[in-house]
Amino acid sequence: MELSPLCTDSISTEGCVIKQDRGQRKSKVSRDVETEIENLNKAIPQLAKVFRIIDKIGEGTFSSVFLGEAQMHDGRREMFALKHLIPTSHPTRIAAELQCLTVAGGEESVMGATYCFRKEDHVVIVMPYMEHQAIVDIIGSLTFEEVRLYIYHLMKALKHVHQFGIIHRDIKPNNFLFNRKSKMYALVDFGLAQGTADTQIELLKDLSGLRKQPRPVFGERNLNSCTPAAATTKPAAIKAETLIQLVKSSKTEDPANRKYTAAGRGPLPVRTQSSTQKPQRAVQQGHTCNCYQTDRVCNICMSRKQQVAPRAGTPGFRAPEVLTKCPNQGTAIDVWSAGVILLSLLSGRYPFFKASDDLIALTQIMTIRGSRETIQAAKAFGKSVACSRDLPRQDLRTLCETLRGRRPSPDEVTPLPEANKDSSTACHHNIQDATPTHRPSVQHGAGESPLSSTLPEEPRDSETDCKVEVDERGWDRVPDEAYHLLDRLLDLNPATRITAAQALQHPLFKDL
Template sequence: MDSSVNYIDNVATDGSVKSTNKKNISRDVESEIESLCKAVPQLAKTFRIIEKIGEGTFSSVYLGEARMRDGSREMFALKHLIPTSHPTRIAAELQCLTVAGGRENVMGVEYCFRNEDHVVIVMPYMEHQAIVDIIGSLSFEEVRLYMYHLLKALRHIHQFGIIHRDIKPNNFLYNRKAKTFALVDFGLAQGTSNTQIELLKDLVALRKAPRPVFSEKNLNSSNSTTAATTKREIKTQLVKPVKTGELSSRRFLSGRRGPATVRPLKTHRGVHQHLTCNCFQTERVCNICLSRKQQVAPRAGTPGFRAPEILTKCPDQGTAIDVWSAGVIFLSLLSGRYPFFKASDDLVALAQIMTIRGSRETVKAAKAFGKAVLCSQELPRLDLRVLCETLRGQRPNKDAKSISKTKPETTDEGAQKQACETPRPHPKSRDKTLKPSSQRHCLVHDERGWDTVPDEAYDLLDLLLDLNPNSRITAAQALEHPLFKDL
């Protein structure tokens, strides 16, 4: 579910607002503006609404001009929330803007109009350029500044216990000429356990439970007879096995099935702990898995930017999901490909992440936060520098074949476990000297600096895209990374 506002480009190449008038406004938009002014009469008395500049699932944004008391004219962004939005959600978004907004690259709020069930939030208008339009012309230094200011905004809202949940370029406005930035759209924001935004605590009750994937059967009775009956059922009643052809066509499987036969997922406290799963890594689903109570896990956000813990429906989600999204943005900017991930559903999205970060690493990370992920074939972890330089065209074609790291020759389980568990130095302990790339001799010269990207850039990218949210770098830690040492 995507509540984000996709701002329509209303900015000329020199950074100024394009002139708009009734002639170049479509009839539909003109009708929308008239309806809005009728719904909220106060708007027409204060603003001259020029154009519709954005639209999302739960809101529309308009460009309005107001005459100030000193006679000057000022532009504002008018965000009209759809009347069906829950009052608590609207109030929570306003509280996020008023408490955390207006500083540290976070958009603030100027006014708010309400008439019956119509609410319009008035924010400063920021001229900006869409990343999709300028990504091909950005220099590495611009990308470095962009990431620095994005992480500053994340550090700021995370200090208030705010999880934005929809971090993406469309929600982090960038004025290339003025070098200004603004994080917008808190329509999907949630709070951490210690959030300072009181209204975010009330949103927990508003979360809708996901649809059950399998039919459910109650095994939560404490009656010993029922438990004994259940044991017998486990031995005899299994879901019809999937045909071999069907299994091979489903390359990646993830679900709520617990790790093999030893311990069920801790989150399913209602299921009898002495009942063990016997369908792990098979093409069938046993009654234990069918009977587990479905987990309630928020999935809000934009496809392509969702963290692994969201894709696997982990109920324990924190500010680390915003950091992952920032990592995906950094991956797009370094590779010159936007959007980088584009998947039709969560399983395809998880498979795409596996192709970049490796299947064994994904399985291990999922296990760390209580999820079981099964991959039908081993996918090696890619070298992020080689990947980005190849996609950007900085490497000759002959280097493309070295895009992945050498696959381990041994299949010994102990050796693989040791390879997966090789400790990674803490970011603060890493060498803080910008080191030249050891492979620059094969890069194509680029005056925008893409042939001299320091190793620290890809080191930070690796930390942001840590598959395990518990070890993923925080926004505050990322700002101390050597990549930003002079900022």
């Protein structure tokens, strides 16, 4: 794919109108977005010679995504998504994300990278643009068949990246794009990815702590040109594959200076002890504590060294082994997140889980999967979980059909006292997406389920209209296989949780 230099004077204002969700993107953008676009063009001047940046279409914790138009050599105008990574991102993290996109991307519903621009500490990854609809906007109108196809293609994408030893770590609807009209899907955003023990993505070994020897990361000069002789010239667009080669041939970094976390986000915090503080006593080996299953934390537990484990991901989609800080995390955490997505789609509630911290999140999981089952599963992967209340395991079909309003009585889901109040939400749904920057506080009354705070209340026109609409979409004919797969995806024990490859062989997808 070849790009032509773009003269902005020759582009008509009609090129600024992009159809999305059967509507039209306004050609006028806010002043704040215009300022961001201007700053980006100043930061990487070469970018403006190739792309006309039209609008800002996404924003995350570590990046912003813009819509750009480029003129191809054959005269066509094509749209691209331009992902601008925040300048504080670690070079190894950026290069690892690029390597994931170039090695595993471009097939099996996984987004690939086309070009990369860099000047100094500003990096822009260029990817094909795919029009898509946000799940939060269409969840109330989805048919069961659309849900089945969505999960099927998500499993295909996960199987593909897992074959390369990539753990995505941030599976959620916002990162699995869906074009409802063309039935196209795309897994995006490998910014938090890590590698398995046998990963084929070399740079992920650095971020996962799998490599003992330091690996070179790219230097500033090499990225401004594909050849050392042109290192002092203006920055140029380079193909992502070329960038990976530059990464491999760069100078070696002193391991003493590599102070970044497993997620590659910045220096590790250094704990210092004040002169007025008393030094903590070392815990004797084999000395057990006496605060287990009590409402206090003893000095022995307080003096234990804090366990460090990967925690990256979005609240509400983290697996039990992530919430309990299990050090051995694998591709099963992506499968759990896919299970949460399926739970949302079958119940018509998005986001399904919302919690202010990891302990509340674990409690919400217990509300659905049962406290005894959670405790038993945690023990299987070396963790001890205590719960002050016995929470029974829910029947997934009963739960989802009750939340969709297909069951008039909530008696069978007693831990969800408010479920019946909002049985219409499957028809008219309006909830904000739970992103890493959106962490709502949750307060619980006596005897109230922590999950009930995720069930918004919204009036409906009539119960009859809702049920007719849902029936036409196939929600009265959801097979048992759907809930069986959901049960396997939400297996609390990662060792027995179904894999993406196994899920593709599930009876739910037998005709696909």
